[in-house]
Each structure stands twice: as structure tokens, then as C-alpha cells.
Amino acid sequence: MTGGGVSQTWHYQTIMISIFFGCVIGVLAWFLVRYLIAGLYTVDQNERAVKTSFGRAERVGEATTLEDPVSESLNEEEKARYCYPQVRVIPPGGPYFKWPWEKVYKVTVATQTINMAFDPDAPDANYQGTILEAVTKDQLNTGLTGQIRWRISERNLYAYIFGVKHPINHVMGYFISVLRERIANFEAPATAVEAEPGVPAAPVAIGISINDLRKNLSDINNHMDLECASSAARYGLQLEASLITGIDPPPEVESALAAINTAHNQVSSDISLAQAGADQKIVQSRRAVEIETLKAQAEVQPVVALADQLSDLKKSGQGVLGSYVRNVRLKLFSEAKAVIVEGSHE
Secondary structure, three states: OHHHHHHHHHHHHHHHHHHHHHHHHHHHHHHHHHHHHOOEEEEOOOEEEEEEEOOEEOEEEEEEHHHOHHHOOOOHHHHHHOOOEEEOOEOOEEEEEOOOOEEEEEEEOOOEEEEOOOOOOOOOHHHHHOOEEEEOOOOOEEEEEEEEEEEEOHHHHHHHHHHOOOHHHHHHHHHHHHHHHHHHHOOOOOOEEOOOOOOOOEEOOOOOHHHHHHHOHHHHHHHHHHHOOOHHHHHOEEEEEEEEEEEEOOHHHHHHHHHHHHHHHHHHHHHHHHHHHHHHHHHHHHHHHHHHHHHHHHHHHHHHHHHHHHHHHHHHOOOHHHHHHHHHHHHHHHHOOOOOOOOOOO
16 A cells, blocks of 8 residues: 555656647747747738837937928928828838837838818718818819828838827828818919010909819919928828819809800900901011111112212212213213203293
């Protein structure tokens, strides 16, 4: 019995030791998988990454975005508000390693497209995100359609990841507010008829605001690009381009607008024809004046030359001018068919 008890005790101890070593090996395996193998990561070609340690992003010394060209479009007041630290950006590649207390934030820097009427906070707004309404200067509620191309700015990842909770919401709100302000105050430059030098040009009839907006879509798009150039410094989102493709008036004024367009085109055509006719008459008058001036000069030139010649003859000596006049008379008498001579009265 004593030998059996010792054997049973030894067997129990062996099991406990096996369990202990099994737990240790399991903990080590879990640690390796959880904190070493799982700590490896890669960054795709169209991605950039930022790593934080205990919640603080790795920074590039004391540098800020104010020292980067991304902040060139900000004014002095905006520079004081949008000053973000420059963080260390992890480029594409890998594998990279992170410790358990570190966290990696990956973002895509590929260019993306979004409907300009889309509202991230209310997807059902603006006719299911398809048409954006804006009021023109002549108090017409018009619908705008188009797209926005944007991408995350690699130069200001701090603002996109940590500075703003929903960057795309801020950028869309900023874009729409600037666009509506532009539409409400837009005035197309008045076209003028060319006049004579020194005479001010007379303005031609100006179309209504919706027509002006349609004719100047490229100018509006360029204006929006300039106004939104600071979005990268503000929110970390770079607007590549705004593509406003359509401006449609309300249905109830569509027919009236068509009639106004027709009348406006007719007036413009009549003005152009009248101006062309007036220009043609002016050109003809100028040509007539030039021709008559040349004729007068042609008639005066021989007389002037003859006067110069007679002056030179008179200077040659006494009696030379009289001889010249006598020779001219003789030549005229020889060529004349009949001569009438005044006789003397006795």
C-alpha cells in the first residue's frame, strides 16, 4: 500500500507539472501570436499610415503644417486656427512592426468622386443626394448637378485622422456654402459693342442670371477651386476639382425662360446686324475720304513742282524767266488750231 501511494503521488505530480508547462507554452504561444506575429502589418500602394504610441502620433520634431506649402492659401487669422503638427507618414510597403501599445491608422490617398448634392449627415436630403438647390440673384430657385473630386492630403494626415471627427462632412458643408454664395451674387460681365477710339463702348443687353450661370460654368468651377484650395490645410482633404455640369431652372419658369432666351437672342442678333452695317458704312466713308485726298494731292503736286521750277529759273538770271514764258507760249501757239489775239484800238 505504501508503494502504491508513492506511485500515485508521483503520477499526480507529473500531471500537474505537465499542466503547468502546457499553460506556460500556451501563454507564450498566445503572446507570440497576439503581440509579435499580429504586430506585423503592411501598407498598400494607395495607402498611407500613421502610428501612435499610447495614443500620441509620431511627430516630425516640432514642425507644424504652417511650415509646409499646404498652408500657403491660409490667411493670418486662419493660420492661427489651423496649425497642426506634422506627423511621420509610413509609406507603402512592409512588413512593418508595432508594439502592443502602438496603433496604426491607415487611410487611402486615391482620388475619389462624390456627388456635390450628397449630404453625409442626411443622405435623403437634396432629392436623395442628386440635386443641390441654390437661389440666384434674381430670386430664382435653381437646381445644380455635378461632382467633386477629392483625396486625402498626405501633407496633413493629422487633421484628417485626429483633428476633425468627420472631415468629409466639414468639406462638403464648406463647399456648398461657398457655392451658394457664389450663385447668389454671380453677375456675368456685360458684353459691350466696340466703339471708335476715345468713345466709351455701349453695353449690350445682359441676360438673366440663369443664362449667365450656364454660359460661365467654367468660370464658376475655377472660382470654386480657388476658394476651396485651403481645404487641405483646414481638414486634411484636398479638393482636386469641382465639376458643375448642369444648372436647371424651376419647372414653372422653364417656358418663360425659353421665351426670354429667344427674345434675348433676337435682340442680340439685331444689334449685331446694326453694328455690322454701321461699321461697313464707316469703312466706306473712310475709303472715300482717302481717295479724294489722294486725288487732291495728285492735282496739287504738279503745280507745286512748277512753282519750284519757276523759282529756280528766276534765280538763274535776269530775262531767263521771260524767255521761258515766251517758249511756252510758242509751243502752245504751235499746237493750237486757232488763236484769238486782242487787237489794238486806233
